[in-house]
Amino acid sequence: MLKCRETEDNADQLLNGDLNRRQxxxxxxxxLMCRHCRRYVRQLWVLLRAIPFMHGKASEAEVSQVMEHIHSHQTNGP
Ligand SMILES: [Zn+2]
Structure with missing residues (x-):
């Protein structure tokens, strides 16, 4: 069983598709068992998706889209 720390360390690689099937x-x-890490991975995923917007000036629509996404994930879930 992975520890929380190991999961967090691997989360960005997971989202980039750099891990093998076993990992x-x-x-x-x-x-599945750790709510803390679920939230961590979700927020990291949102952040990674938001990064392209940060290279240029984001439109208001893009910003609110990201904010809505963050908000919906925070209020969702078990
Ligand atoms: Zn955990």
Whole structure:
């Protein structure tokens, strides 16, 4: 079983698709049981998606789209 620290360390690689099948499975198992890491991975995912917007000036629509996404994930979930 992975520890929270290991899951967090691997989260960005998970989202980039850099992990092999076995590593992904180990993280998924951890996420099923760990609410803390689920939230961490979600927020990291949102952040990674938001980064392209940060290179240029984002339109208001883009910003509110990201904010809505963050908000919906924060209020969702078990
Ligand atoms: Zn955890």
């Amino acid at each position: 992904r499975l180990a993280i998924k198992m951890h996420l």
